[in-house]
Amino acid sequence: MTSKVHTRVQLQTKPCLSKMATLLLFLCFLFSYFSYAQARNCHRVWNCKGDIRCWEECKNEHNGKGLCDLYTAPSVPKQCFCAYKC
Numbered sequence: 001m002t003s004k005v006h007t008r009v010q011l012q013t014k015p016c017l018s019k020m021a022t023l024l025l026f027l028c029f030l031f032s033y034f035s036y037a038q039a040r041n042c043h044r045v046w047n048c049k050g051d052i053r054c055w056e057e058c059k060n061e062h063n064g065k066g067l068c069d070l071y072t073a074p075s076v077p078k079q080c081f082c083a084y085k086c
Contacts, residue, residue, distance in 0.1 A: 048077070051067070054080035062084035066081065068081075
């Protein structure tokens with residue numbers, strides 16, 4: 001009787017370990033993918049002096065793409081967000 005119970009418990013734990021190993025492998029893959037993607041992109045922010053000027057300054061200084069805020073709080077000045085390759 002005890003051997004049947006032990007075998008049943010042993011069979012149930014093997015798929016669980018397989019799922020955990022798969023999950024761990026997947027999480028490692030996600031971590032390495034996102035850390036690689038973040039290492040390649042840089043960002044810089046400054047006060048926006050117009051959409052065209054923001055785009056031009058970002059392009060000329062960093063060879064990137066610049067864009068001003070669309071919406072801000074009344075007391076907060078618009079910001080130019082510049083994304084470029086490091």
